[in-house]
Amino acid sequence: MTYNDVYAAWQADPEAFWMEAARAIDWDVAPTKALTDKGGDLYEWFADGMVNTCWNAVDRHVEAGHGQRIAIIHDSPITETVHKITYAELQTRVARLAGALRAKGIEQGDRVIIYMPMVPEALEAMLACARIGAIHSVVFGGFAANELAVRIDDCQPKAIIAASCGLEPGRVVHYKPLVDGAIGIAKHKPEFCVILQREQEVAHLEPGRDVDWHEFQSGVEPADCVPVPGNHPSYILYTSGTTGAPKGVVRHTGGHLVALNWSMKNIYGVNPGEVFWAASDVGWVVGHSYICYGPLIHGNTTIVFEGKPVGTPDAGTFWRVIADHKVASFFTAPTAIRAVKREDPKGEMIADYDLSSLRALYLAGERADPDTIEWAQRALKVPVIDHWWQTETGWSIAANPMGIEALPVKIGSPSVAMPGYDVQILDEGGRPMAPGELGAIAVKLPLPPGTLPTLWNAEDRFRKSYLTTFPGYYETGDAGMIDADGYLYIMARTDDVINVAGHRLSTGAMEEVLASHTDVAECAVIGVSDDLKGQMPLGFLCLNKGCNRPHGEIVAEVVKLVRDRIGPVAAFKLAVVVDRLPKTRSGKILRATMVKIADGQDFKLPATIDDPAILDEIRAALRTIGYAKA
Ligand code: COA
Ligand code: AMP
Numbered sequence: 001m002t003y004n005d006v007y008a009a010w011q012a013d014p015e016a017f018w019m020e021a022a023r024a025i026d027w028d029v030a031p032t033k034a035l036t037d038k039g040g041d042l043y044e045w046f047a048d049g050m051v052n053t054c055w056n057a058v059d060r061h062v063e064a065g066h067g068q069r070i071a072i073i074h075d076s077p078i079t080e081t082v083h084k085i086t087y088a089e090l091q092t093r094v095a096r097l098a099g100a101l102r103a104k105g106i107e108q109g110d111r112v113i114i115y116m117p118m119v120p121e122a123l124e125a126m127l128a129c130a131r132i133g134a135i136h137s138v139v140f141g142g143f144a145a146n147e148l149a150v151r152i153d154d155c156q157p158k159a160i161i162a163a164s165c166g167l168e169p170g171r172v173v174h175y176k177p178l179v180d181g182a183i184g185i186a187k188h189k190p191e192f193c194v195i196l197q198r199e200q201e202v203a204h205l206e207p208g209r210d211v212d213w214h215e216f217q218s219g220v221e222p223a224d225c226v227p228v229p230g231n232h233p234s235y236i237l238y239t240s241g242t243t244g245a246p247k248g249v250v251r252h253t254g255g256h257l258v259a260l261n262w263s264m265k266n267i268y269g270v271n272p273g274e275v276f277w278a279a280s281d282v283g284w285v286v287g288h289s290y291i292c293y294g295p296l297i298h299g300n301t302t303i304v305f306e307g308k309p310v311g312t313p314d315a316g317t318f319w320r321v322i323a324d325h326k327v328a329s330f331f332t333a334p335t336a337i338r339a340v341k342r343e344d345p346k347g348e349m350i351a352d353y354d355l356s357s358l359r360a361l362y363l364a365g366e367r368a369d370p371d372t373i374e375w376a377q378r379a380l381k382v383p384v385i386d387h388w389w390q391t392e393t394g395w396s397i398a399a400n401p402m403g404i405e406a407l408p409v410k411i412g413s414p415s416v417a418m419p420g421y422d423v424q425i426l427d428e429g430g431r432p433m434a435p436g437e438l439g440a441i442a443v444k445l446p447l448p449p450g451t452l453p454t455l456w457n458a459e460d461r462f463r464k465s466y467l468t469t470f471p472g473y474y475e476t477g478d479a480g481m482i483d484a485d486g487y488l489y490i491m492a493r494t495d496d497v498i499n500v501a502g503h504r505l506s507t508g509a510m511e512e513v514l515a516s517h518t519d520v521a522e523c524a525v526i527g528v529s530d531d532l533k534g535q536m537p538l539g540f541l542c543l544n545k546g547c548n549r550p551h552g553e554i555v556a557e558v559v560k561l562v563r564d565r566i567g568p569v570a571a572f573k574l575a576v577v578v579d580r581l582p583k584t585r586s587g588k589i590l591r592a593t594m595v596k597i598a599d600g601q602d603f604k605l606p607a608t609i610d611d612p613a614i615l616d617e618i619r620a621a622l623r624t625i626g627y628a629k630a
Pocket of ligand 1: 166281308333336
C-alpha cells in the first residue's frame with residue numbers, strides 16, 4: 001500500500017480505518033464504535049471500550065512471552081551508568097508502585113503530579129498511575145517552583161511523585177526544595193509526596209507528608225491493571241498558551257493507545273523488539289509519546305537518556321548511544337543536532353561508532369532548517385525526516401510515513417498530512433487557500449484519535465483557543481502553506497508562543513513576570529533568531545517615570561525574576577531598557593516589527609504605526625547592549 005492508498009482509505013471510511021487500527025490494542029471490552037460526536041464540535045474516540053494503558057504497554061508483552069525483552073535502557077552519561085530493565089521486571093516494579101499508591105488511597109480519576117529527571121522511575125510512575133486509572137501530570141524539571149504551583153492548583157493532585165534531584169552538566173538541580181516551595185505557594189495541598197532519593201543528593205523528608213520511594217513500596221500488595229473507559233483521561237500535560245496560565249492538554253486513554261501504536265510502525269517504521277530512541281525529556285509531549293508510551297505499547301525497547309547532545313562528555317554521545325544499543329530509529333530536536341554540528345562540524349566523531357543499526361533520524365519540536373537537515377543527511381547517511389506536531393495532538397500531524405512508504409524528502413517541509421488529519425490553509429475569513437499560498441494552518445474536525453478532546457477543567461478556554469476562529473476546524477496556531485504535491489511548510493506561529501531549543505514558551509507569560517517588577521511600567525518580550533536554539537526571548541522594558549536606577553541592575557533583576565518564576569528553561573537572558581514601545585495608533589505593540597529589527601531583516605513600515613521614530617530608538621537601544629543584528 002502506498003501513502004496515497006492509506007490516506008484515501010482513511011478518507012473513504014474513517015470509522016473503519018480507526019476500528020481496524022484499534023484491533024492492535026488489547027481491550028477488556030472492545031469498543032463498538034470509534035468516534036462519538038458529542039455535539040458542539042466536541043468528539044471522543046473509543047468511548048465505550050474498556051481498556052488499560054499499562055496492560056498494553058507492559059503486561060501484554062510479558063503475557064505474550066516477551067518478558068525477557070528489554071523494555072527500558074537508562075543510559076546516563078552524567079552519572080556514567082547504564083541500566084537495563086526487562087518487560088518482566090518493569091511489570092513487577094510498576095505493579096508494586098501502583099499497589100503502594102493504591103494503599104495510600106489513590107483511586108481511579110485522582111490526579112498525581114510527577115516531577116522527575118530522566119530516570120526510569122519517571123516512566124514507572126507514569127505507568128503505575130495508568131495501571132490504577134489515576135491521571136498523571138508530568139512537570140518538566142526545568143520549571144521553577146511557581147510554575148509547579150500553578151499546575152498543582154489547576155489539577156489538584158492527591159499526590160506528588162518526585163526525585164530528590166536532577167542532574168544538569170556541572171549542576172545539581174534541587175528538585176525537592178522546588179517541590180516544597182511549590183506546595184508552599186499553592187492553595188491546594190497534596191496529601192502526600194513520594195520521593196526517590198538519588199545518591200547524588202538525599203533530600204529532607206517532611207514527616208507526615210513525604211514518604212521514601214522504597215519504604216513506601218515495601219510489603220505492599222501489587223496492583224492489577226484496572227480497566228477504564230476509552231474516554232478516561234490518561235494524563236494532563238500543561239503547555240504554553242498566550243498568558244501565564246498554562247493550558248492543561250487532556251489525553252484520553254483509548255485514542256492515545258490506538259494512535260501511538262499505529263504511529264510506531266507506520267510513521268517510525270520500527271517493528272516490536274527493535275530499539276527506539278527519542279532524545280527528549282519526559283516532561284514534554286515527545287517524552288510522553290515516544291520515550292514512554294509509544295515504544296512500550298508497541299513492544300519496543302526505549303532509551304531514557306540522561307545527558308545532553310554535547311558536553312556529556314562530548315559531541316559523540318548520540319552516536320555512542322546509537323551504536324551501543326543498536327538504535328533503529330532516532331528522534332530528537334533540530335537544536336540538538338545544531339549543538340552537535342557546532343562542536344563537530346565535519347561529523348568526524350561519527351566514524352568512531354558503528355551506526356549500521358540506524359535507519360532514520362526524525363526531527364520535530366521546531367522548524368528544521370535546511371543546513372541542519374543536509375548536515376545530518378551527509379553525516380549519518382540515512383533519511384532525515386522532519387515531522388510536525390504539537391503537545392495538543394500528541395502525535396504527528398504531518399510526517400513522512402517511513403513504515404508505509406518513504407516519500408521523497410523535500411527539505412523545509414515536514415512532508416504530508418497523516419491519516420486522520422485533513423489539513424487546510426485558511427485565509428483570515430476561514431476560506432481555503434490555493435496551493436502555495438500562505439495562511440493559517442487548520443485541521444478539519446474531528447481531530448483523529450490520540451489528540452486533545454478538551455483542556456482540563458477549561459472547556460471554554462479550549463473552544464476559544466482552538467475552535468472559535470475557524471468554525472468546524474482546529475486552529476493549530478501555526479501559519480504556513482501546502483504545495484501542489486500536498487507537502488506542508490510550517491513558517492511561523494500566529495500567536496506569541498516561541499520555541500527555544502525545541503521548548504515551547506509563552507512570551508506573554510514572560511511579559512507578566514517583567515511587568516511585576518516595581519520599576520517596570522510597560523514591557524514586551526519577543527523571540528529573536530538564534531543560531532543554536534532557533535529562537536531566544538528578548539525583553540524590552542519601559543521604566544516608571546522618575547526611576548533613575550542603573551539599567552544594568554534592573555535588567556539583572558528581571559532576568560533573575562524570570563528564572564525564579566518560570567525557570568531556567570525560559571533561557572531569558574537578554575533585556576534592554578527603552579523609552580517607548582512601537583505601537584499602532586490603536587495601541588497594539590508591534591512585536592513582529594521589533595523581531596525584524598532585532599534580527600536585522602528588511603521590513604515594511606506598518607501602515608498603522610503611531611510614531612515611526614520609535615523604531616530607530618529600538619534599534620539604537622539594541623546596539624547599546626551589543627545586539628549585533630539590529
Ligand atoms: N531540569 C532543570 N534544568 C534544566 C533542565 C531540566 N530537565 N533542562 C534544561 N535545564 C536548564 C539548563 O541547565 C539551562 O540552565 P542554565 O541557564 O543554568 O544554563 C536552561 O535550563 C536552559 O536550557 P536549554 O535551553 O536546554 O539550554 P542548554 O544550553 O542547557 O542546552 C541544548 C542546549 C541545545 C543542548 C539543549 O537544549 C538540548 O539538548 N535540546 C534538545 C531539545 C529537546 O530535547 N527538546 C524537546 C522537544 S523534542
Ligand atoms: P510543542 O507543543 O512543544 O510540541 O510545540 C509545538 C509547536 O512547535 C508547533 O505548533 C510548531 O510551532 C513547532 N513545531 C513543532 N514541530 C515542528 C516542525 N517539524 N516544523 C516547524 N515547527 C514545528
